[in-house]
Amino acid sequence: xxxxxxxxxxxxxxxxxxxxxxxxxxxxxxxxxxxxxxxxxxxxxxxxxxxxxxxxxxxxxxxxxxxxxxxxxxxxxxxxxxxxxxxxxxxxxxxxxxxxxxxxxxxxxxxxxxxxxxxxxxxxxxxxxxxxxxxxxxxxxxxxxxxxxxxxxxxxxxxxxxxxxxxxxxxxxxxxxxxxxxxxxxxxxxxxxxxxxxxxxxxxxxxxxxxxxxxxxxxxxxxxxxxxxxxxxxxxxxxxxxxxxxxxxxxxxxxxxxxxxxxxxxxxxxxxxxxxxxxxxxxxxxxxxxxxxxxxxxxxxxxxxxxxxxxxxxxxxxxxxxxxxxxxxxxxxxxxxxxxxxxxxxxxxxxxxxxxxxxxxxxxxxxxxxxxxxxxxxxxxxxxxxxxxxxxxxxxxxxxxxxxxxxxxxxxxxxxxxxxxxxxxxxxxxxxxxxxxxxx
Numbered sequence: 001x002x003x004x005x006x007x008x009x010x011x012x013x014x015x016x017x018x019x020x021x022x023x024x025x026x027x028x029x030x031x032x033x034x035x036x037x038x039x040x041x042x043x044x045x046x047x048x049x050x051x052x053x054x055x056x057x058x059x060x061x062x063x064x065x066x067x068x069x070x071x072x073x074x075x076x077x078x079x080x081x082x083x084x085x086x087x088x089x090x091x092x093x094x095x096x097x098x099x100x101x102x103x104x105x106x107x108x109x110x111x112x113x114x115x116x117x118x119x120x121x122x123x124x125x126x127x128x129x130x131x132x133x134x135x136x137x138x139x140x141x142x143x144x145x146x147x148x149x150x151x152x153x154x155x156x157x158x159x160x161x162x163x164x165x166x167x168x169x170x171x172x173x174x175x176x177x178x179x180x181x182x183x184x185x186x187x188x189x190x191x192x193x194x195x196x197x198x199x200x201x202x203x204x205x206x207x208x209x210x211x212x213x214x215x216x217x218x219x220x221x222x223x224x225x226x227x228x229x230x231x232x233x234x235x236x237x238x239x240x241x242x243x244x245x246x247x248x249x250x251x252x253x254x255x256x257x258x259x260x261x262x263x264x265x266x267x268x269x270x271x272x273x274x275x276x277x278x279x280x281x282x283x284x285x286x287x288x289x290x291x292x293x294x295x296x297x298x299x300x301x302x303x304x305x306x307x308x309x310x311x312x313x314x315x316x317x318x319x320x321x322x323x324x325x326x327x328x329x330x331x332x333x334x335x336x337x338x339x340x341x342x343x344x345x346x347x348x349x350x351x352x353x354x355x356x357x358x359x360x361x362x363x364x365x366x367x368x369x370x371x372x373x374x375x376x377x378x379x380x381x382x383x384x385x386x387x388x389x390x391x392x393x394x395x396x397x398x399x400x401x402x403x404x405x406x407x408x409x410x411x412x413x414x415x416x417x418x419x420x421x422x423x424x425x426x427x428x429x430x431x432x433x434x435x436x437x438x439x440x
Contacts, residue, residue: 007071008141015140020344022218024111028137028380030104033372035132041088041125047370048121049082051155053166057142058117076169077117085119090126091133100124100133101222101378108137108380109218118142145360156367208266210259212354213386216407223418224378225402227425229395235428239304241311244359247393248297249307250424251357256299257420261413268296274358293317294353303427347385355389362396379403
């Protein structure tokens, strides 16, 4: 048996190393289905359960390898029961989107049992307008952003791999096989080692101290702003940037407004930007393949000026990035802090970045699940350590959804932040008619 393909990656090791404290390293999404008054929720549950069974990673446990046998690996769960993972619950009163999103944050914040596959799906009834919520939660070692979209596609109607009989669980590889495989992997790693990894953190922009960095707790909330994707794309192109550059410029303007309301100023903020190393993924290519860039984005000037300057900065950052060279080193640093008992302290006192931004390209066309149209998809990403806000952006069926997660106690001025985010994207829609392409 080839064990290497079933081991976690360097990025997965880092996620495991920093999975300390009250909030697990989970991520998720909240879907709103236009189910209608005659929806059979139990049938919907059966359809989702059948499709989930066809995803190999959903039937696997993450286990530690014996001493000296390398990284943790995925093995088939001999007691797998899909209905332990697909449940039904009722939305708290009044059953609106705010109540659903609060329930989603709570669900994604729950630690998943290591004795079972690391995912869960909750169908939520009792929503206004005869709608049904679908809250998906999974540990970061299961999938990155692109992998999560692949999982969603596998649950939707018309997926390429229809459900079939669940294969018998494979036996765990023998210790001798794992040890030999681990040594082969170590030798390959030596041949691929790049001295550039030693300067992985060189040239990172300085981080100004401000109230955006405070230790966060478990009381968190997600708020949403939407914008037409074509308008954001056109505005970004008119100013020489991408949709991701436009998102970063909007984030910088919104955080500037938040800080000004607190009597603070900062000409630059450092953003941890999650960039996928692949354009697409399948359910057979899960795990983490995301790179992290630390980018200093300007906060002064109008939106157009910030966008143009941000586009220059992001192009330079991507050109200088060495993700493959630094992945092992960063994961190793995380494991060292873990062994010293300093991981939680490190996360609560880091001074590398102020906020996190992740932008994913979702399905261009509307999806259906068991015939129910998916009205909206809201990504749910908890904030951790001392990062009080996070911006997770997803395009779906022509709409750009900006999900802003905040620590409720550290960011009590949420109305100021969300009004500023709305204003930034409204400006793109308003100004696009007069904007001219860069260089014209």
